[in-house]
Amino acid sequence: MSLPLRTRTALAAAASARWASRTAGRGKGSMIGGLVAEKIDPNIMSRLAAGKRSVLVTGTNGKSTTTRMTAAALSGLGEVCTQEDGANMDAGIIAALSLNQDAPIAALEVDELHVPNVADATDPQVIVLLNLTRDQLDRVGEINHIERRLREGIARHPDTVIVANCDDVLVTSAAFDAPNVVWVAAGAGWVGDSVSCPRTGEPIIRKDHDWYSTGDAKFRRPQPQWWFDDEKIYGPDGFSAPLNPAVPGRANRGNATHAVAAAVAMGADPAAATAAVGTVGEVAGRYGSYQLDGHTIRTLLAKNPAGWQEALSMIDQDADSLVIAVNGQVPDGEDLSWLWDVRFEAFETMKVIASGERAADLGVRLLYAGAEHTTVPDPMTAIAQCPPGRVEVLANYTAFRDLGTALERAGATPSSAPRQEPPATLLEPVERSNDD
Structure with missing residues (x-):
């Protein structure tokens, strides 16, 4: 990949910043390296992502685990660039891309607020939407604002496949108008942040596994193409296979199902992808x-x-x-x-x-x-x-x-x-x- 002089200069400066950070005992230096690189070349993310097949993973909870699972599920297609430390804002993404320039595939964890601009820079093949709930109101703001930002960002990428949790009302709203959505039934037990329809403000009615808006008859839970139970994962064309994540909790079974669905949308074999997600154990100390x-x-x-x-x-x-x-x-x-x-x-x-x-x-x-x-x-x-x-x-x-x-x-x-x-x-x- 031939890069402009400005980008090469930015990468050299980033490498120096990483070395200085490690030498001073301040950490791995990936974040400072990304910040330095972006200051020198504001377009560096798009230049490093050019030619890569990318999948972006976002949501309030589960991003790091699902990204690691997605990277594992995609590994059969070639080398995968991803963040090892969960740094999911622009600087961390730039650092990951700069350290894995030859990888043909990128599985990137992205903070919810940063998805629109990261998608514009990377033109992803797939975006994974896990869930949207209230989180750090003093930094992130109201969750309905995040949903609208995601919806607007997705609308700018009509060719991108959206892998979305149909059990989450806010995620469904963000993905609902996209022309190419793969729906996953991953559960959304925490419903306190979606009692009203994000599109009309009217109540959301829930019955068993279904939900619908009283203000918009068309806005209701889509039929999933992927789902899971306590033993297996199920997908299109009658696919099923044992699902055995190495990390605990029902939520991580949902994360694994999202990862498999995303990998299959990128061309992975579903059986191989399902086996691969089961190899992901401790994630940056989580479940350690x-x-x-x-x-x-x-x-x-x-x-x-x-x-x-x-x-x-x-x-x-x-x-x-x-x-x-x-x-x-x-x-x-x-x-x-x-x-x-x-x-x-x-x-x-x-x-x-x-x-x-x-x-x-x-x-x-x-x-x-x-x-x-x-x-x-x-x-x-x-x-x-x-x-x-x-x-x-x-x-x-x-x-x-x-x-x-x-x-x-x-x-x-x-x-x-x-x-x-x-x-x-x-x-x-x-x-x-x-x-x-």
Whole structure:
């Protein structure tokens, strides 16, 4: 691929920035490299994406896991460029493209707000829409605004195949007018953000698996081409195969089904794609298991009410201890009022340690939920105070990030212990949604 001098200069500067960041111990440097490259050449994303067959994956929850699964499902078609660290805004996408210039295929995780401009730059063959729920109102804004932005962006790419969750009202609205949609029944148990029609404002009526708008007779749940149950995935032309994701939770079965549908739309063999998604285990520390000082520590990430509800359903109540860590930094969203939307009442029979920078806020919520708890602000100290055995740790974004760093510094070793599935009765399925 022949690149203009300006682009080559930008890539050289990005490489220097990455080296400096790593040398200074500030991290891998992919983000700073992408930022530097974009400053020098504002068109670098489109130039690096030219000639690649791309799939973009977006949604409030589940982007990282689904992107990793999609990359695995596409691997039979050739080398796949993707983000290893989940950096899903412009700089992270540019970094991934710059480090994998020869890959003919790109599977890119994209922040919901960035989808329109990334789609304009990459002209994707497929866009995957997982779910849309309330998330970080102080950064992202109201979810109906995001839906309208996505709808407008999709309209500019009529040749793109949209793989969309027909159980999510907002996702369906964003994809509804596109000429080429592959519908996936992936579930949308968290329905608090779509009680009214995003197109008319009238109520959404739900009955069994169906839903429809009272203000627009044409706007109702489409018939899916792909769906799943507790054992198999099902697709067009009578396709079915065992579906065995290596990551826990019903939401991840939905993520895997989206990934297979996207890969098949790109030309992958459905059976091979289904087998490939089952090879994806830990994703940037999510669902990781570690051994440290007599504890087997399993880490789960959640970032918003829908994601927390899904993550709570994965908690094994037979574990010896549970630590919940909550921060309120800018990447988390500084407004923690969402804590009152999460059903912590599920832990009224399990002792919890409230931790993180906002442990006091969490403690108040647990008090009202009737959950027995203690408060230990430092997550590592909280883990150390747990009795020997299995410790479940559920954390939001920066708490999860910082815990991963602290575990590494403390010498924690990855565990190969088999995953423990929680009882199906822990939470009612009405509260399911995907989580990143």
